Amino acid sequence: xxxxxxxxxxxxxxxxxxxxxxxxxxxxxxxxxxxxxxxxxxxxxxxxxxxxxxxxxxxxxxxxxxxxxxxxxxxxxxxxxxxxxxxxxxxxxxxxxxxxxxxxxxxxxxxxxxxxxxxxxxxxxxxxxxxxxxxxxxxxxxxxxxxxxxxxxxxxxxxxxxxxxxxxxxxxxxxxxxxxxxxxxxxxxxxxxxxxxxxxxxxxxxxxxxxxxxxxxxxxxxxxxxxxxxxxxxxxxxxxxxxxxxxxxxxxxxxxxxxxxxxxxxxxxxxxxxxxxxxxx
Numbered sequence: 001x002x003x004x005x006x007x008x009x010x011x012x013x014x015x016x017x018x019x020x021x022x023x024x025x026x027x028x029x030x031x032x033x034x035x036x037x038x039x040x041x042x043x044x045x046x047x048x049x050x051x052x053x054x055x056x057x058x059x060x061x062x063x064x065x066x067x068x069x070x071x072x073x074x075x076x077x078x079x080x081x082x083x084x085x086x087x088x089x090x091x092x093x094x095x096x097x098x099x100x101x102x103x104x105x106x107x108x109x110x111x112x113x114x115x116x117x118x119x120x121x122x123x124x125x126x127x128x129x130x131x132x133x134x135x136x137x138x139x140x141x142x143x144x145x146x147x148x149x150x151x152x153x154x155x156x157x158x159x160x161x162x163x164x165x166x167x168x169x170x171x172x173x174x175x176x177x178x179x180x181x182x183x184x185x186x187x188x189x190x191x192x193x194x195x196x197x198x199x200x201x202x203x204x205x206x207x208x209x210x211x212x213x214x215x216x217x218x219x220x221x222x223x224x225x226x227x228x229x230x231x232x233x234x235x236x237x238x239x240x241x242x243x244x245x246x247x248x249x250x251x252x253x254x255x256x257x258x259x260x261x262x263x264x265x266x267x268x269x270x271x272x273x274x275x276x277x278x279x280x281x
Contacts, residue, residue, distance in 0.1 A: 011139055012261040018047060018055040018269055019262065025057035025091045026050075033092070035099040036135075036272030037081060037119050041066045041152025042175055042194070043238055044077070045268040046084045048096065053273060057092055058265075059084045062194075066153070071114040081122035099124030100275035102267060104149075105131040105156045105168035125279045130271070133158030134165055136236040138270035140260070145232035146225055148217075148249075149267060150239040152176050155217050157224045169224045175239035177213050185209050203243035214245055218252035225253075233257040238264040 030050035038045040044065070048057040061084060065077040089096055101119045119126050133147040133156050140147065143163045149156040152175040159167040175197075182193035196202055197210075221233065233255050235246055240263040250257035260266055 008258065008260070010141070011266070014055070014139060014269060015261045015265050018058055018265050021048075021055045022058040022060070025088070026055075027092055028056060029094070030056065032098070032277060033094060033096050034272050034275035035085070035088075035096050035124065036268045036270070036275060037099050037101045037122075037124070038132075038268035038271055039066050039071065039077060039081075039101065039115055039118065040238060041154075043152075043264065044080045044084065045265065046081070046088060047265070047268040047272040048088055048092070049272045049275070055269070055272075057088050058268075059088055060264075070153075071118060074114065074118065077118045078121045081118060081124075085122055085124070096123075097125055098127050098275050098277055098279075100128035100130070100271050101126065102130050102132045102135040102271045102274075104151070104154050104170045105133060105158060127276045127278055127280060128271075128274045129280065130274055131158065131165075131168060132156050132267050133168065133236070135270035135274055136234075136267045137165075138273040139266050140234050140236075140270075142232075142234060145234060146221070146228075146230045147234050147236060148221055150174050150217060150235065150237040150245075152239065155220055156237075157221060159225065159228050159230060161228075167224070167228060171220045171224075173213070173217055173220060174237075177216075178210050178239065178242070181210060181213055182206065197242070200241075200243060207242070207244045207248075210242065211248060214242075214248045215252055218249050221249065222253055225255075230255060235259040236263045236266040240264075 034049045036047040045060040050056045065073040147158045156170045179193040246259040
């Protein structure tokens with residue numbers, strides 16, 4: 001088994017473990033808990049690790065508090081994070097003190113303050129704030145390649161060489177655009193389209209309908225990797241849950257494309273791995 005295959009297996013096993021503790025938290029009385037807060041466009045996810053950085057609990061909620069990677073409902077975002085935090089504290093019978101968060105690449109000047117304030121106002125001591133694809137790579141463990149984080153509003157790209165991020169970009173195209181296309185094609189409301197596309201049983205039928213948007217995402221990836229020697233693409237983010245998206249991207253980029261099991265949970269777990277006990281200002 002190659003090192004690459006070992007990385008895939010580690011990543012997928014970690015996500016399976018996290019899915020298990022979302023359903024059934026591990027109450028272990030850890031000396032400290034590390035929480036990753038992922039404020040997504042479509043979904044807010046909290047991932048909790050114990051003192052050994054093992055998944056022990058998690059929760060998520062679909063919410064419309066972020067658009068195109070930017071916090072648009074500040075009070076609503078605080079409320080969702082605080083409620084998820086309190087829900088997990090009850091399940092773990094422990095206080096969650098330390099939290100880390102992430103933002104789309106290149107948006108630190110515009111939105112890092114808002115994300116920081118949301119996490120702190122929800123009751124966490126913020127210990128780290130990093131870009132989303134870099135957070136995802138804490139789980140993926142990539143040395144060379146491109147991490148493509150396709151969220152609700154944007155597609156974030158990080159290119160890594162020798163384990164270091166050498167290029168980041170963020171472009172407005174993502175799951176929101178999927179929902180708009182589904183809404184138009186099926187005569188549904190936007191909300192109905194959001195729910196319809198989340199059902200895996202609808203993906204085979206939806207893939208041809210959404211193919212033009214996936215091809216647009218592929219062209220964005222091509223544009224940003226053209227000056228870099230990228231031989232592998234790794235997909236993360238909730239929008240990548242669409243069955244078959246990886247095949248279209250691989251065909252349009254000509255580059256091997258890997259999608260982990262449940263790509264929605266890669267980034268929040270990576271954020272949690274970045275959490276420490278040292279608060280940032």
